[in-house]
Amino acid sequence: MMKKTLRHLELFAGIGGFRRAIDLYCKDNNLISECVGFSEIDKYATITYKSNYDTSNEVEIGDIKEFTSSIININSLPDFDLLSGGFPCQAFSMMGEQKGFEDKRGNLFYNIIDILLIKKPKYVLLENVRNIKTHDKGRTYKEIIRSLEVDAGYYVTSDVFNTSDFGLPQTRRRVFFFAVRKDLIDNPVNLDSEVVKDSTIHLNGSTSLKKYKNVLDNLLEKSVDEKYYLSERIKPTILSNGSKNFKSKSEINQLIARPLTATMVKMHRACQDNYYSDEFLNHPNPSKYLEKDIPKDEEAKHRIRKLTPLEALRLQGFDEDFCLNASKAGVSNHQLYKQAGNAVSVNTVYSILHYLFNKNLIKL
Template identity: 85%
Template sequence: MKKTLRHLELFSGIGGFRKAIDLYCKDNNITSNCVAFSEVDKYATLTYKANYDTESEVEIGDIQLFTSKKENIKLLPDFDLLSGGFPCQAFSMMGEQKGFDDNRGNLFYNIIDILSIKKPKYVLLENVRNIKNHDKGKTYKEIIRSLDEDAGYHVTSDVFNTSDFGLPQTRRRVFFFAVRKDLINIRDAIILDNQSVKESVSLLNGSTSLKKYKNVLDDLLEKEVEEKYYLSEKLKPTILSNGSKNFKSNSKINQLIARPLTATMVKMHRACQDNYYSDEFLNHPNPNKYLETDIPKDEEVKHRIRKLTPLEALKLQGFDEDFCINASRAGVSNHQLYKQAGNAVSVNTVYSIIHYLFNKNLIKL
């Protein structure tokens, strides 16, 4: 009898967890059944529905409003795994780092509300790396305590870098995995660690449905794009600048392993924060040799330089061309696609973690 993985995706965005689970289940002859999802951003929801069949699923919407009535939670279909990248702005290095003093940080407790009533077997959550150090470690300890004492789960966590899993983007995120306490002996070790996951997925020898790239030149960046993606002559000096009197930076372009995508990349900050590429680099017969050349800024600014396209940004997170096309056809603008790519969880990282958990029998159906 074919096994089924029933899951619920909270703070779903464009469905990074769902995409990874769907691909893993497809590769391993398991039925993937998403029973419900939650997302408040209408454009992310539009992209989500353009790419997944959600007709028979519960659309939770605003999780605070939904969980304010226990009856809503009780009426959810049963599920094995709860997943989600709970809002990170409250803990991010880029934000004000208010943590649980921020309303967005408080959304974490809505997860606990659902776990306390539905009691699924497993939980897989994601957040920014800085959450481990936020408020001198108190925020991280509170997350562990809530999952353990309030919800009844054994918890393990580690930091994972997207670039370790076939996507050329430096993106370090904390993943938490929790198992309901009655399912495992307290003396048994529940360990989710980066090195073990890397070793586990390396044994697959690429035999998965994942899209993988060695670097941005490995069938990821396009050689020709529309003119609108190129920086204007007026903007280039600002983007390439190493900063000003009060802000110093090392603004480099043509990174083989992209910098972390951000939800605000559409605003085009500087080449020390976002990703830009020159035609000279993209079309050079030996790009690695080109990178060894020390090009003065006053010379580099004369080059034709462009930003990422929305498709390239989505590919850097593990989504494919059809995903982008479906969203665009549904009316999602490039502006929103950039934001969605920056907010997304990396598909390959989640897939690799799911593979490891099944391989180690930490998830059993």
């Protein structure tokens, strides 16, 4: 029996979180994964991407705004079943100025619509920050739905998914949108994060995914290079609960990591980023260790380190080979941290795909 092929286009690809999930899902389910093209404007992310995927027969879109300015370019794309992408979140992020569609970066969303109007793939799977649902009193979210449904002709459903529910110990809540071309179904579908979570619990150990119960489950290394340890000078700042204008409880040694950020290389306080002590990592009973109420001045005497780039990538579902390939291609640790912070979580996308295929919401 001939294998079926899932042809897909990855926009705003970053390091290929959607692609990695699609590849792994197809491998596990006797399907062929065929990426017809990808867009990414960051040159270092592109190096990481091309060092891990064979892109030789694919359309390298590059700057999507420039590419979609020509209808000829869009028409030249091979046909595909699924369009995926984590469209730029800077315009909607709680950390940003929240200008939404007034921000030119937010307008890149409409370049997705440009492609949908011409290529008309069956399915669309998009990701963005959770705050997009409430931005501008909900108007941004409504405009996204309206554009997909009214302008492009799709039924759309969405929900907030937490990475920690899918075998990656990181609290990371993101909105996923799934859209189906209206001529393929009679009624809108429903994408519910709890239902997806319940439908994938039994998959433990039966997929190609890397899964971890917490950061101590073969995710964090017991021994790392000295360069990852905090200096005596920086430790008080990292452990500080804040300043006069900013107060927040700083805690290290989180079993479920805080959300990775693209700026983690800058080393924020321990209320924003992830730091771990040797005392915790090497303790015979880490859970018992966490019950201690260690004073900050005592904690500052411990050897404390930040995540390594490999550990950050693991928290997003990528493996050691992926990190090694990027490093060999000349990508710096600085860029790897940024790429991990910007990435879509592989396990979350895989779980959504598993649910959609099993419910026949995606058919090839």
